[in-house]
Amino acid sequence: MAGSEHPRIVIAGAGFGGLQVARGLAGAPVDVTLVDRHNYHCFQPLLYQVATAVLSPADIAWPVRHILSRQDNITMLMAQVEGVDRAARLLLTDRGTIPYDFLVLATGATHSYFGHDDWAPYAPGLKDIEDATNLRRSILVAFERAEATDDEEIRRRLLTFVIIGGGPTGVELAGAIAEVARHSLAPDFKNVDPRTARILLIEAGERLLPAFPPELSTYTHQRLEAMGVEVLTGRAVVDCGADHVTLAGGERIDASTKIWAAGVRASAAAQWLGVEMDRAGRCRVGPDLAVPGAPEIFVIGDTSAPPPELGPIPGIAPAAKQMGDHVASVIAARVAGRPAPGPFRYRHAGDLATIGRNAAVVKLGRLQLTGFLGWVFWGLVHVYFLVGARNRFAVAMNWLWNYVTRQRAARLITGDLSGRSPAGRGETGATPTPTSPPSGS
Template sequence: MDDRPAHVVIVGGGFAGLWAARALARAPVRITLLDRGNHHLFQPLLYQVATAGLSAPDIAAPLRRILRRQRNVEVQMATVSRVDAQAREVELEHAGGRRRLGYDYLVLATGATHAYFGNEHWAPHAPGLKTLDDALELRRRLLLAFERAEAATDPAERDAWLSFAIIGGGPTGVELAGTLAEIARHTLEREFHNIDPARARVRLVEAGPRVLSAFPEDLSRKARRQLEQLGVEVLTGAPVEDIDARGYRCDGRFVPARTVVWAAGVSASPLGSCLGVALDRAGRVKVRPDLSVPGHPEIFVAGDLAAVERPDGRPVPGVAPAAKQMGRYVARRIRARLGGRAVPDRFAYRDYGNLATIGRMAAVVELGAWRLSGVLAWWFWLLAHLFFLIGFRNRLVVLLNWSVAYWTHQRAARIILGGDDRSDRD
């Protein structure tokens, strides 16, 4: 009889993968956690790194450190290129080459990336924001734009460098647009001789009829009003037709803008496509109600890679709380199978509401029947994000940085590193 503990392979150290690993801490299993990077990233604050409010270590922590006291888990830095469901193996790529790793249970939680809706040639001109590398590249571009405007001698070129476009009116786009407007009007005040940063034009371009479409209409209207009070030009019902190095085309009109940011869509990790099961339009795996893959009860998919419906037919949103809940649920399923116990055969998502910050003392919050906007919503957003950050040090550093920014309008990470052809590094 084989007395070895079951081997659980978890692919992805984001919210779903990490919460699954933690929930299996006392289970009689051996866990291998695989990730391309060595850190867990608190994605809801990634835009703060992109806009120089925080540094990378403030919102990320090494996976090995987070799990250092969990004896049944091993962390490996590697890329999973393929899943062989029949052989119950994953194929790894790492510094030492390629190899295969067997599993008894597999948890795929590799998240999502940018989706340009078939216009992949836009990517070099309109970077998205999903990883720390993305944030550092975007921070470099945003800060360099003001430097290039300062050095420009042609008025049209100067205006193009001072023109910023955020494509997509979801939470990420709203947060970026509001923060960028604050940087231009307050943080950079009186720092340049040839330009007035406050003259920068920040446009938020949304193809749909309103920003923050996942929120109730009244909060969406309040969010738009708060953005406009910060100086952001909000364009709705305006799908982008083309993007190049000089700017973008919208409603048949070309708008010169040397800095364009993509926040309009996401596509699931390509790893789901090798399972040989149905995918939705965004490439997410259509899982069973218990988050397992049809035909393979030993494989689970969680987080942004999973296409899950609620009992009323609405999709489970791709947000951090949903990913955490999926990770914990998958761990419960695995523990129950090992112990021969029953567990609910349907994942039940608990919706704790929506939050989005717009700028200094401006935010919107939806908590069931409770709807907040303005200062109260901003304080709630701040406390909620501090609470969910991993580690006491991260919370303390973020709180100090936010306190300084609140009283001085200054941003702690405004250092440009690297040339125009490569990303900077903290």
């Protein structure tokens, strides 16, 4: 595209929102540069299935270059965004600067520990492939270490799994770990019974899945308990260490594996731009999703805070995709000299969460589904929205195999197993890693 006089559109983040903007500009008289620190697009709603050994990373990720290979007006660059020079209209990356005429920031979100970032090494979250594979290693190694020890206290700690946060991610993780322990691993160990594993789901609020109707929250709570998960609602975590969590009131739970699913915070986009942000660090934008006073800069997805008059917009994939479609139409209209479309309007299709085998909750307008029907609907929706026929086929076949045999096909322990926990116990063999920056939404 060297020497082109077309407007330069730079998109930061190849998640759901950024990818949708790029696709929406196919055929437009513009030069698009898509920047991401990864070379793949990850289907985040199924990350927990990588973490619990149902799927392999390649099942839910696809190379961005391949996705956009038929789009002639786009260049993909693998780089880490470091800032924005608004005056010079440059995106700053670790690979140099990229000039833009229009800039779209779709850099997503990362984990929020609500002022306790020192908990991050002990209770990692789940936002990308690296998080998922690290968590899978920690879960599987915990069972291996329990098999090898004769110390009952250490064994109990190793076989205690604490998930903090009762939203969809926490519910799905709790149910999946329970199925791994009760069924997939049960026949494979001789010195320890994986079915004795203790799985706790801790939610500071009064009920699970607060965005769902109360009756679906109650169903979820009851179904998890029937699967052997201990559900603690109205209990806030006040401390988290290498081998424990402490709840409000002083109750201590010894556990080697903790998983954070309690909150997110936006990327540093607002700081890069020097603009107003909300309490979650998201950029405040106008009705067209452009930054006030900078009509050439758009912020979408988890790092965007649209004005209240647009109504509540959840931080989920469909919302990011709709934002991407809107921004692409706004840019295309401006480039063509046409009137821009009206303000962004979010259309909420529904809420879904799976609990475990034959159990899910679905809210579609007035329609509510639970149990087997909800579970089938949840699966069909997720297979449909995967990128690429190969991924859809692979995921569907893995799910069928898992349903028939209860076996997890991706139970490989890879990576460095020599690390020790910060307390020096080395029980899980997983080296804590700091929270990584987000790549897109």
